[in-house]
Amino acid sequence: MKPINFKQELVAAFGQPISENPTQVMMEAAFRHHGLDWRYLTVEVAPEGLADAVAGARAMGFRGFNCTIPHKVAVIPHLDSLGESAALMGAVNCVVRRGDRMEGENTDGKGFVETLRRVRDPAGQTVMLLGAGGAARAIAVELALAGVRRFIVVNRSQTRRDDLASLLKGSVSERLGRQLDVSAWSWDADVRVPADTGIVVNATSIGLYPDVGARIPLDIRTLAAGMVVADVIPNPARTRLIEEAEGQGATVIDGLGMLVGQGRIGIEYWTGLSPDETVMRDALARVFA
Numbered sequence: 001m002k003p004i005n006f007k008q009e010l011v012a013a014f015g016q017p018i019s020e021n022p023t024q025v026m027m028e029a030a031f032r033h034h035g036l037d038w039r040y041l042t043v044e045v046a047p048e049g050l051a052d053a054v055a056g057a058r059a060m061g062f063r064g065f066n067c068t069i070p071h072k073v074a075v076i077p078h079l080d081s082l083g084e085s086a087a088l089m090g091a092v093n094c095v096v097r098r099g100d101r102m103e104g105e106n107t108d109g110k111g112f113v114e115t116l117r118r119v120r121d122p123a124g125q126t127v128m129l130l131g132a133g134g135a136a137r138a139i140a141v142e143l144a145l146a147g148v149r150r151f152i153v154v155n156r157s158q159t160r161r162d163d164l165a166s167l168l169k170g171s172v173s174e175r176l177g178r179q180l181d182v183s184a185w186s187w188d189a190d191v192r193v194p195a196d197t198g199i200v201v202n203a204t205s206i207g208l209y210p211d212v213g214a215r216i217p218l219d220i221r222t223l224a225a226g227m228v229v230a231d232v233i234p235n236p237a238r239t240r241l242i243e244e245a246e247g248q249g250a251t252v253i254d255g256l257g258m259l260v261g262q263g264r265i266g267i268e269y270w271t272g273l274s275p276d277e278t279v280m281r282d283a284l285a286r287v288f289a
């Protein structure tokens with residue numbers, strides 16, 4: 001006979017603002033689908049409450065939690081250790097309880113690379129990365145670990161562009177034991193994609209709902225059939241870039257793929273079970289619709 005148990009396993013998202021974060025929908029859809037009596041809580045945590053929130057999660061036996069804006073960097077001093085890519089990029093989006101320890105991982109880039117691998121092996125490729133914020137850093141570090149040869153970082157503000165280029169040329173190249181080829185381009189006019197580029201990634205927030213018609217300053221005619229064009233924007237999944245890149249014959253990856261990919265890896269870390277991505281994607285697509 002199954003022992004009586006009214007206690008669920010708990011995981012969460014900590015952020016501020018958090019009320020519009022839809023992660024719970026896909027995580028709990030996966031828990032239900034796989035018969036796991038787990039709950040994913042969406043919790044508003046202010047910056048001054050972060051230390052208490054992490055202590056509370058420890059005290060209440062949470063199996064882990066996601067951190068989103070503004071906690072991805074600030075959470076680090078409250079954790080016991082960091083996974084390799086989280087340490088390299090200096091940002092954590094997924095905390096995992098392993099025994100008594102709370103360990104920081106970054107699954108944003110991992111979710112992206114796993115989705116990418118289904119259509120293109122990143123090893124040896126040239127990548128044009130549009131944007132240099134948190135999502136771009138996560139993607140860049142993970143792509144470097146996956147063997148990308150050359151990066152062209154295109155970003156509007158020079159500081160963030162140079163920071164990302166330095167990260168790739170410095171500690172990431174050191175970790176790899178080979179010097180990455182990295183160019184940092186300013187972004188004053190429509191950027192042209194060099195013909196030998198294999199992968200183009202929009203990691204800016206251009207095109208995010210409700211600004212759905214926003215145009216990325218990119219010369220679409222320079223996108224070609226042999227390229228993979230990926231967008232991090234999850235809502236809407238079919239962004240203007242995705243539609244225009246498809247029109248040029250490129251292979252496309254939408255932002256829902258990355259979002260579901262990072263969620264799936266989080267569930268794997270927490271539960272040890274590999275959840276069905278279709279269930280998670282369908283649940284999110286229903287919410288976004």
Ligand code: NDP
Nearest residue numbers: 131132133134135156157160204205208232234255258259
């Ligand atoms: P950040 O604020 O850290 O970075 C935003 C980036 O977008 C910067 O590079 C910024 O450039 C650039 N940018 C914004 N507006 C413009 C503009 N009008 N013209 C040119 N560049 C612009 O945000 P994140 O990196 O955390 O998030 C970026 C996007 O990625 C968000 O839309 C988010 O929803 C999405 N995301 C998706 C995930 C997924 O799983 N699908 C996961 C994480 C994020 P500058 O430095 O010049 O300001």
